[in-house]
Amino acid sequence: VYNNLGGVLKIQGRVQEAIACFQQVRMLQPDSPEAHANLASAYKDCGKHDYAIVEYRQALILRKDLPDAFANYVHSMQCICDWTDRDELFVRLEKCVQYSFASATLPPVQPFHAMAYPFSESLALRISKAYASHCKIVASGFNVGKLRHPEQRPLLRDERLKIGYVSSDFGNHPLSHLMASVFGMHDKSKFEIFCYALSPDDRSEWRRRVSNEVEHFLDVSSWSTGDIVRRISEDGIHIAVNLNGYTKGAKNEIFALKPAPIQCSYMGFPATTGADFLQYLITDKVVAPKELHHCYSEKLALMPNCYFVNDYKQSHQDVIRGENMPSRRDVGLPEDKIIYSCSNQLYKYDPETFRTWCNILKRVPDSVLWLLRFPPEGEMNIRAEAAKLGIGEERIIFTNVVQKDLHIKRSGLADVFLDTPLCNAHTTGCDVLWSGCPMITLPLRRMASRVAASLVHSAGCPELIVQDHAEYEELAVRLGLDHKYRHKLREKLKKARMSCPLFNTKMWVKNFEKVFTKMWQLHGQRKKPETFEV
Secondary structure, three states, X not given: OHHHHHHHHHHOOOHHHHHHHHHHHHHHOOOOHHHHHHHHHHHHHOOOHHHHHHHHHHHHHHOOOOHHHHHHHHHHHHHOOOOOOHHHHHHHHHHHHHHHHHOOOOOOOOHHHHOOOOOOHHHHHHHHHHHHHHHHHHHHHHOOOOOOOOOOOOOOOOOOEEEEEEEOOOOOOHHHHHHOOHHHHOOOOOEEEEEEEOOOOOOOHHHHHHHHHOOEEEEOOOOOHHHHHHHHHHOOOOEXXXXXXXXXXXXXXXXXXXXXXEEEEOOOOOOOOOOXXXXXXXXXXXXXXXXXXXXXXXXXXXXXXXXXXXXHHHHOHHHHHOOOOOOHHHHOOOOOOEEEEEOOOHHHOOHHHHHHHHHHHHHOOOEEEEEEOOOHHHHHHHHHHHXXXXXXXXXXXXXXXXXXXXHHHHHOOXXXXXXXXXXXXXXXXXHHHHOOOOEEEOOOOOHHHOHHHHHHHHOOOHHHEOOOHHHHHHHHHHHHXXXXXXXXXXXXXXXXXXXXXXHOHHHHHHHHHHHHHHHXXXXXXXXXOOOEEO
16 A cells, blocks of 8 residues: 555655655565655755665665666766766676667667766667657547648748747746756747646746747647647647657657657757657757767758757846956855866766866865865765875865856856766756856767767857867866966957857847758658758
């Protein structure tokens, strides 16, 4: 009874009550691996990764063959930088994934987690494809019948292209922080824009702004998947844009049912979806150079500058004007040290990069490393790793996560931002560059590892892109010791903010519209989707 009740409460989002139920089950059945795994899962859902790890370990002691529990255990370890037996765990995790392929079951690793794991691009693609296939199976049970699409022909002279954005993140979420102006900036003489909100109104300024500025805003959060799909079809959408991918709140079954003739992935999920029902992924040539096109199931729509949009020029002019800016003292940072920072979530860290950071601190004696408690449970592990590498506790400063405006303003207090290669600073990268702080980034092969390179390139500072950890270390040390070079680079970044392509949202929207126009041109001419540049 407690187990079933806990499951229901967890689904309803009542996690604390679910934890109480699962604790009762564990007390009554201490030798049940499922009891420990269910409690661990509830702890994990509310961010208590340290508690979750204890319960997952106990579950796996009692029974080794629990692939989902093992995958979640590895993820919780990654989230708080507990790198105990990390290499062995990832080898074992990859074996679990390969076994799921062989047995035609859903991989225990979710695509969003795989995005930040040291997996090959081929393995990550196969995981995404498996989840896309599962999505199609789920969608086939909705019985929506044949959906009507707009006629496959070129648009008439005065006919507008209908674009449908589908997302659970219209509200207080990084996606809306970045895209707030985009929906209202579209050329209304050529484009008719629809937003389909999969989440209820959170009464935030971002939800209000998007719903007020876009031509058609539909809150479909209480609708069935079938009703949403039928409405998109009835609205005559030419191109449906999936702003979620495999992120929280997604309903990819909508796209699996193909309510629009052209469907694409953008922004929410920085990786391939592996879905044959999404013909395109919108990206750029820095993120996806020709030699890496094999990493994607989709055809690629390549934008001329950075594909990753932001709204800072409209929303954060106070940073440019220097209004109400915090000081280092306000934040608890030393005023007489070189400050290296990383405000990425801790799951993006890896041991080799952290070792590089510690090498930098050793070579730049008057320096500190400023990190975020993101989450707080990781601080102890990071400090322990630093101590092993000979870095004293006073050289690492942790501060709490703060609200968006203050976060952007205080980002500029650092001298240099040190990016994480496996999964870069994306939204955070925009925050940092808008604040005028240089960001060193090391692009790898998969999409999430190359976004920051595109950001700094579009900000006019390609010299911040390095090829390996050795070059990363050398550049960081030079920026720490060569004050003249560092100041010159910071001034270059600051001066470019109002003119560089990265922060020019209006120009970006015009280029985005060219992408949609080209997609429909190809379709209207009865050509198959193809990779193209605009």
